[in-house]
Amino acid sequence: MKQGLSLRVSQHLALTPQLQQSIRLLQLSTLELSSEVDQMLDDNPFLERSTDEAEREAFGLAQLDSPVNQSDREFESTLFSAAANIDGTSAKAQNDPQDSDWQGDDGPSWDGDGSVSLAVDDSEWGSEAKARGNNLSGDDEMDATELARNQESLQSHLHRQALSLRLSAEDSAALRFLIESLNDDGYLEDPLEDLARGLAGDDAEQIEQLLHHFTVALGLLQSLEPVGVGARNLGECLRLQLQAIQKLRLPDTEHDPALVAVALRICQQPMDLLARRDIKHLMPLCDASDAAVRAAITLIGRLEPKPGRRFCDVERNIVVPDVLVAKTGSGSAVKFAVRLNPEVMPRLRVHDIYANALKGHKGGGNEAANVMALQQRLQEARWFIKNIQQRFDTILRVSSAIVERQKSFFVHGELAMRPLVLREIADELGLHESTISRVTTAKYMATPFGTFELKYFFGSGLGTESGGNASSTAVRALIKQFVAAESAKRPLSDNQISDMLKEQGIECARRTVAKYREGLRIAPASLRKEL
Structure with a gap:
């Protein structure tokens, strides 16, 4: 070589x-x-x-x-x-x-001009970044994050109610333990047996004692506000709220005792039947007529499936x-x-x-x-x-x-x-397209x-009859507008929405409508239909 x-x-x-x-x-x-x-x-x-x-x-x-x-x-x-x-x-x-x-x-070297003197x-x-004032003054000044941080949590709300209960030391400790075991939605995900076993280990006698105290504490927890807290599953959460309605015994037809009873029987059935609004299967299981099942499902739809929702920390949404x-x-x-x-x-x-x-x-x-x-x-x-x-x-x-x-x-x-892509802004400012992507993220x-978010203003275009383009964001807004104006008895299907968009001069296939609808978190027509 x-x-x-x-x-x-x-x-x-x-x-x-x-x-x-x-x-x-x-x-x-x-x-x-x-x-x-x-x-x-x-x-x-x-x-x-x-x-x-x-x-x-x-x-x-x-x-x-x-x-x-x-x-x-x-x-x-x-x-x-x-x-x-x-x-x-x-x-x-x-x-x-x-x-x-x-x-x-x-x-790494951070050499600049080689000077160590003060420069401009x-x-x-x-x-120019002077802090803006707010409606508060003196020592009470705080920003939105601090206000959100001071919001009462679900656990604090329940502990405050528990102070008014006259309980033994054991039951009070069990109630505090269950309150701290709740998730953000107010559900008790772990079975009582698992909670007791986690504290007592393999001691069978102590597990039995803990299980007794937890059972008593669970009844007390489920009697607190918000109604439905402490439930182990969605069905139990809905039943607790319906039982609270039963105790009110309001004379109006919306809370008719017979109607509430049908709703309670529906909540004892598998939840997938309720989710699908499978009235034909629910009628024999609940021993109720078609009209009664429909009215009961409407009543259940007004309940709160997540009792702890309003106590969630809003700071993460700021x-x-x-x-x-x-x-x-x-x-x-x-x-x-x-x-x-x-x-x-x-x-x-x-x-x-x-x-x-x-x-x-x-x-x-x-x-x-x-x-x-x-x-x-x-x-x-x-x-x-x-x-x-x-x-x-x-x-x-x-x-x-x-x-x-x-x-x-x-x-x-x-x-x-209007339709807008990263390349247009990049060409206008003389920057690289990846730079625009970084700038518009978060x-x-x-x-x-x-x-x-800055990325919200970018979107692909859909063809129109005039040969132009319509922004996908504008199309989503139109779909939202169509659904908001639809009849509750006869909601619009994806095919009907696609035809309505074509009448507006926008070519949008049914599958595209379904994708946009799901992105907007709009339920299908079968679930939007009022019973």
């Missing part, structure tokens, strides 16, 4: 720590970003929060409407083209450090919008102002005292390595602030483009939504019609 030397020129993309961090921060949700900022504040001594007013960087939000220069476009194109392959490239950099241009023996970008970022859209003007002069939510923008700056101290320190010998390490942390803090700002700038640019494209939605609602926009 002959050996020789050759010269070859090639190009490859090196994912620097700054580039990786920028891509990672872009795809984080508001909650994840908050955790990331807290972690960085704990790890980097040069980074701090600040409430002081400070000068903005030249490429900040104030420059949003200015044209993007060619160098910035090239940087964004390079950055977001790499985003699609970041996972594979990062793995390669970790497994094969010789192939990485940035991974050295001393860890060391000032506070997010100075969505803090990243972007706020406000309507200005009226008529043909209507416009929509798009701005970032100041509540979610972290206000960070480089600690000027530490940065100045590092600037004035000239270590030599053994201290040179320590000084170099501190300089790396200072540059890391600066890059983190820049990447945070770049993240919000990109979110605002994408949101502004979405509002401009979907202006009809903000004027008329979801029926006016980011929310508050609009006059509610709060929506």
Whole structure:
């Protein structure tokens, strides 16, 4: 084999720590970003929060409407083209450090301009993010998350009622144990025997005693409010509510004792018969007429299948919008102002005292390595602030483009939504398509019609008779509108909805209608029919 030397020129993309961090921060949700900022504040001594007013960087939000220069476009194109392959490239950099241009023996390099002095970008970022006031004042101020956290839980509600019961120490302890064993819906999923065995082990005598106390406690638990709590299954939950109605003995026909009795017999049958509204099989099993079974099913439909629903922690349902859209003007002069939510923008700056101290320190010998390490942390803090700002700038640019494209939605609602794909926004802003995908994931926009994820404004198009396209979101809205206006006695089938859409000039097959209907959580026509 002959050996020789050759010269070859090639190009490859090196994912620097700054580039990786920028891509990672872009795809984080508001909650994840908050955790990331807290972690960085704990790890980097040069980074701090600040409430002081400070000068903005030249490429900040104030420059949003200015044209993007060619160098910035090239940087964004390079950055977001790499985003699609970041996972594979990062793995390669970790497994094969010789192939990485940035991974050295001393860890990632955050070198910037080589300076350790205070720079314009060391000032506070997010100075425009002043906290908005609310209707509370003084020490009582709290945000929506704190209000949700203070909501009474199901267990607390039941424990408070249990205080009014005169029980022995054993029965009181058993009742507390059962209350804490309930799930979020108010059901007791574990059998009493399993609960007793879990506490007593293999002691048969102690298991029997515990089982007695649990049986007594279960009766007490099921007598508490909300009615139906402590049930072991759906049938028992419905029966508890019907028995409570029986005790009321109201004179109106809706709670007629005979009707409640039929409903109780229905709840003693397999629940799949009730779910299918199988009246033919329920009539002989319940020894009731067709009209009585239909009326009883209607009564059961008014009951609460999840007694603990209203006590569920609402904090997990709170969505803090990243972007706020406000309507200005009226008529043909209507416009929509798009701005970032100041509540979610972290206000960070480089600690000027530490940065100045590092600037004035000239270590030599053994201290040179320590000084170099501190300089790396200072540059890391600066890059983190820049990447945070770049993240919000990109979110605002994408949101502004979405509002401009979907202006009809903000004027008329979801029926006016137009088809929109990621590529359109990517081409308009000069960004990579994967960037738009990252920006629109887990980011929310508050609009006059509610709060929506940015991905909500994107949707495929369905063909129309005029040769144009109708947004799938608008089609879903039409289906919802058709179902809301249908007759309860004769609900619309998927075929009928498909024909109605064709009358509107929208080509939508029956299977597509069924898919959209299921996505809207609308039951089939057979289950929507009023008995």
